[in-house]
Amino acid sequence: MSRVTTMRVGGLTVHALEAGHQRLDGGAMFGVVPKPLWERRIAPDFRNRILLAMRPLLIEHGDGLVLVDSGMGNKETDKFKEIYGVENAGASGRTMLEDALAELGHAPADITIVLSTHLHFDHAGGNTYIPADDAEGRAIPAFPNARHIAHQREYEYATHGNERTQASYLAHNWEPLQASGQLELINGPAGTIVPGVRVMVTPGHTPWHLVVLIEDQGEALLYPADTVPTAHHLPLPWIMGYDVEPIRTLNSKRALYQRGIAEGWRVVFEHDAETVGGRLEEGERGVALGEPVAAPHPEG
Numbered sequence: 001m002s003r004v005t006t007m008r009v010g011g012l013t014v015h016a017l018e019a020g021h022q023r024l025d026g027g028a029m030f031g032v033v034p035k036p037l038w039e040r041r042i043a044p045d046f047r048n049r050i051l052l053a054m055r056p057l058l059i060e061h062g063d064g065l066v067l068v069d070s071g072m073g074n075k076e077t078d079k080f081k082e083i084y085g086v087e088n089a090g091a092s093g094r095t096m097l098e099d100a101l102a103e104l105g106h107a108p109a110d111i112t113i114v115l116s117t118h119l120h121f122d123h124a125g126g127n128t129y130i131p132a133d134d135a136e137g138r139a140i141p142a143f144p145n146a147r148h149i150a151h152q153r154e155y156e157y158a159t160h161g162n163e164r165t166q167a168s169y170l171a172h173n174w175e176p177l178q179a180s181g182q183l184e185l186i187n188g189p190a191g192t193i194v195p196g197v198r199v200m201v202t203p204g205h206t207p208w209h210l211v212v213l214i215e216d217q218g219e220a221l222l223y224p225a226d227t228v229p230t231a232h233h234l235p236l237p238w239i240m241g242y243d244v245e246p247i248r249t250l251n252s253k254r255a256l257y258q259r260g261i262a263e264g265w266r267v268v269f270e271h272d273a274e275t276v277g278g279r280l281e282e283g284e285r286g287v288a289l290g291e292p293v294a295a296p297h298p299e300g
């Protein structure tokens, strides 16, 4: 039972890693889209929740192994996991992310860079973990040799939450990294992480949310993270109710599609339980997904 989907982007090897599932309210996932429309495409459970993947990326790069996002980690309570329908416990006492890395022959200590698209708990939760033998339940860095990169303004947004945003930001996902000196904050609207791996701010889901664009030898793969969390969110107005600035999400999506369709970008969806990704194409009504790649674990 593999947890890995491997792709080539020019000379780079990129793996989509199945790091578990969560279930979130379908209405919240589709914002203003009426339920009769979204439930035809994705059926909710008896609590109106839909099944979502957590799917970090691993980039094998000459400068080291770059992990983009890290799923939910192992630190949350049973009550938390019950509310959000989290299933991510791994075979090793860590999470399914570490299982997927092990399948590729990598230990957590092998990771060189961990890049967080934003600091929500289902994206940065795996950056730290609680060892099974720690009676006091202290969180420590999950990737002890990695530099952890996040956007300075996202970090400020995360650490100055309000009543609407604070439930998504849990300090134990970054404080141990600050204590160990592993957290690096970047600035500006775009930047290069390693040659061929760029981040761009796409405001909307959060004001300083990052997408990742991997480019090599004329090929490109976009990791839109929560700007387009599933294939169902490809249509421009299908925007999550969780987004703090949905009209800016709309504009971020429009700009990504303009370039992505013209340049034939492939895409990997972080939260789509059934579809790993495909290629951005011009459809009859806006953007369409060509060459879809099915997830190895759609069942949850």
Ligand SMILES: [Zn+2]
Pocket (backbone or CB within 6 Å): 118, 120, 123, 205, 226
């Ligand atoms: Zn998010």
